[in-house]
Amino acid sequence: MKFSEFIVRDAIVSALAADERDSVIRELVQALAAQGAVPRALVEEIVRAVIDREKNGSTGFGKGVAVPHVKHARIKKMVGTIGRSVGGIDFNALDHQPVYSVVLLLSPDNQPKQHLEAMNVVFSHLQRDTFRRFLRQAATPQAIGDLLDEADQGK
Amino acid sequence: MPIASKEVVIRNKLGLHARPAMQFVDLANRFSSKVRVLARGENPVEADGKSVMQMITLAAVEGTPMRIEADGADADAAVTELAALIDAKFGED
Numbered sequence: 001m002k003f004s005e006f007i008v009r010d011a012i013v014s015a016l017a018a019d020e021r022d023s024v025i026r027e028l029v030q031a032l033a034a035q036g037a038v039p040r041a042l043v044e045e046i047v048r049a050v051i052d053r054e055k056n057g058s059t060g061f062g063k064g065v066a067v068p069h070v071k072h073a074r075i076k077k078m079v080g081t082i083g084r085s086v087g088g089i090d091f092n093a094l095d096h097q098p099v100y101s102v103v104l105l106l107s108p109d110n111q112p113k114q115h116l117e118a119m120n121v122v123f124s125h126l127q128r129d130t131f132r133r134f135l136r137q138a139a140t141p142q143a144i145g146d147l148l149d150e151a152d153q154g155k
Numbered sequence: 156m157p158i159a160s161k162e163v164v165i166r167n168k169l170g171l172h173a174r175p176a177m178q179f180v181d182l183a184n185r186f187s188s189k190v191r192v193l194a195r196g197e198n199p200v201e202a203d204g205k206s207v208m209q210m211i212t213l214a215a216v217e218g219t220p221m222r223i224e225a226d227g228a229d230a231d232a233a234v235t236e237l238a239a240l241i242d243a244k245f246g247e248d
Contacts, residue, residue, distance in 0.1 A: 057174055069173070116172060116215070117214055119173065120212050123208045124212050127208050
């Protein structure tokens with residue numbers, strides 16, 4: 001699995017306008033909807049589902065990154081996007097530190113293997129200090145996209 | 156220091172996704188022993204049992220054989236309880 005198989009390039013947000021968890025989640029789902037990756041009519045339902053999942057246990061696993069996600073019956077094709085926050089977001093992270101990089105992942109509810117493989121890609125790279133640092137510094141959607149390409153190519 | 160290990164198989168339908176990984180790490184952190192987990196799927200991989208990010212990268216689907224290893228004073232209790240959590244499907248289907 002590669003980032004390019006689920007990250008919607010044109011939905012990448014390099015400077016999130018929102019600065020708190022729930023509005024960041026909404027901004028990213030709306031960015032996917034704006035590219036036709038999520039039906040507009042579903043936005044609020046998906047936002048609620050992601051927030052509910054987040055309340056169940058923060059996906060801010062530490063080191064300035066969070067991976068809010070949900071498996072949902074009305075998502076037919078796995079999609080994701082990335083948001084970058086300059087000022088940091090309180091994501092109720094496990095290490096109580098602000099989050100600067102948010103990877104949103106929306107999966108169908110009947111394909112657990114695909115979901116695990118996508119999470120594997122996301123966390124394999126997020127665990128690397130250099131990847132996290134470059135992701136936090138990438139100031140444009142293009143720069144974030146290039147970083148994902150390099151990761152996909154194993155650089 | 157005692158070393159203990161146990162073989163288990165992931166039994167819940169959704170596999171070792173984020174929530175079960177967190178449950179596992181929460182439990183592992185109650186022990187002083189070091190915990191290492193080896194997933195023996197198509198591509199064998201190992202993770203620090205006390206790191207959520209590493210546990211998620213195991214991408215262990217239903218049916219994946221795993222080996223839990225603990226090294227420390229409470230190694231036996233650690234592998235027993237962690238194996239029981241996996242056997243109980245993390246409370247899922």
